[in-house]
Amino acid sequence: DAGVTQSPTHLIKTRGQQVTLRCSPKSGHDTVSWYQQALGQGPQFIFQYYEEEERQRGNFPDRFSGHQFPNYSSELNVNALLLGDSALYLCASGTSGPYNEQFFGPGTRLTVL
Amino acid sequence: DQQVKQNSPSLSVQEGRISILNCDYTNSMFDYFLWYKKYPAEGPTFLISISSIKDKNEDGRFTVFLNKSAKHLSLHIVPSQPGDSAVYFCAASEANAGNMLTFGGGTRLMVKP
Numbered sequence: 001d002a003g004v005t006q007s008p009t010h011l012i013k014t015r016g017q018q019v020t021l022r023c024s025p026k027s028g029h030d031t032v033s034w035y036q037q038a039l040g041q042g043p044q045f046i047f048q049y050y051e052e053e054e055r056q057r058g059n060f061p062d063r064f065s066g067h068q069f070p071n072y073s074s075e076l077n078v079n080a081l082l083l084g085d086s087a088l089y090l091c092a093s094g095t096s097g098p099y100n101e102q103f104f105g106p107g108t109r110l111t112v113l
Numbered sequence: 114d115q116q117v118k119q120n121s122p123s124l125s126v127q128e129g130r131i132s133i134l135n136c137d138y139t140n141s142m143f144d145y146f147l148w149y150k151k152y153p154a155e156g157p158t159f160l161i162s163i164s165s166i167k168d169k170n171e172d173g174r175f176t177v178f179l180n181k182s183a184k185h186l187s188l189h190i191v192p193s194q195p196g197d198s199a200v201y202f203c204a205a206s207e208a209n210a211g212n213m214l215t216f217g218g219g220t221r222l223m224v225k226p
Contacts, residue, residue: 041219042117042202042218042219043157045214090156092156094212098209099145101147101162104157104158107156
């Protein structure tokens with residue numbers, strides 16, 4: 001059983017560009033959450049998707065947007081990239097109820113030059 | 114304002130001894146707590162969780178203790194093994210906030226042979 005997969009592994013962009021990151025959840029999971037982890041810090045919640053809709057959102061600007069497809073996979077889009085967007089972007093999948101652990105993918109390392 | 118804090122950035126322990134990792138939180142609405150382990154170039158891996166109706170949960174060498182009045186939780190690893198060397202994150206969530214996780218900044222554990 002494949003766990004959570006993410007692509008690409010690494011990405012280099014320049015300021016002002018746009019980027020799309022992809023995530024496939026673990027089999028049987030219906031929610032996908034995205035987190036940003038800056039160097040030396042814990043992951044920060046960006047948003048969560050369930051039933052193809054954004055269910056919750058953290059304290060991130062509208063430049064960060066996402067999508068969930070009928071097969072539960074998800075994309076994270078970031079527009080007008082800033083140097084401060086350089087981070088590890090983690091995708092996590094789980095089931096929709098509370099009190100359930102989330103399973104994380106290996107992440108996409110984004111570098112903005 | 115950091116709602117989940119891990120005040121020790123690093124911890125060094127001898128193989129075979131007990132490792133104790135600590136975590137404090139400020140949001141009294143948190144009712145589910147998790148510990149994740151992270152190796153370099155990998156996503157966080159779920160270790161153990163505890164709900165607010167319990168004060169202790171054990172899984173093999175790992176035990177999590179929750180002190181709600183002090184808003185404090187700890188992870189005990191007994192006995193510690195060199196393979197336990199990693200960064201450990203505590204995370205918390207609220208039942209009415211779905212599976213959104215708020216993470217601490219992490220503690221790097223080094224277990225020396």
